[in-house]
Amino acid sequence: MDDPMSLGRDVKLPLREITVRTSRSSGPGGQHANVTASRVEAIFDVEASETLTDEQKRRVISRLGARVTAVAQDARSQARNRELALERLRGRLTDALAVQRRRNATRPTAPSVERRLDVKRRQATRKRERQPPQTDD
Numbered sequence: 001m002d003d004p005m006s007l008g009r010d011v012k013l014p015l016r017e018i019t020v021r022t023s024r025s026s027g028p029g030g031q032h033a034n035v036t037a038s039r040v041e042a043i044f045d046v047e048a049s050e051t052l053t054d055e056q057k058r059r060v061i062s063r064l065g066a067r068v069t070a071v072a073q074d075a076r077s078q079a080r081n082r083e084l085a086l087e088r089l090r091g092r093l094t095d096a097l098a099v100q101r102r103r104n105a106t107r108p109t110a111p112s113v114e115r116r117l118d119v120k121r122r123q124a125t126r127k128r129e130r131q132p133p134q135t136d137d
Contacts, residue, residue, distance in 0.1 A: 013052075019045070046060050
């Protein structure tokens with residue numbers, strides 16, 4: 001169970017840091033769901049992690065909180081639900097660890113500014129022409 005879960009290029013999270021709980025599912029399976037624990041919940045305690053750096057922990061906590069959970073009860077089998085829950089957890093953690101690229105402020109091009117102003121002028125003219133004529137009484 002120490003097979004690491006890859007969370008991007010440089011982070012490998014050992015599965016021993018993830019708590020997996022099972023319970024009875026309300027999903028598919030009919031009467032089978034009433035007697036088997038096929039619902040799987042994968043829980044990752046961010047603060048207790050030995051793998052993540054302090055910066056990575058801070059980033060995950062700010063985006064997802066101190067405990068990250070993923071639940072799966074889609075399939076009839078517990079093994080498939082375990083795979084789904086771990087995959088969902090992996091996706092959430094990968095997204096939370098992603099560093100946002102800095103946005104480069106750009107200026108609109110001169111032709112785009114001219115087009116915008118031209119559209120505004122035409123719209124103003126159209127609205128002006130719709131008004132009733134001014135009377136000089």
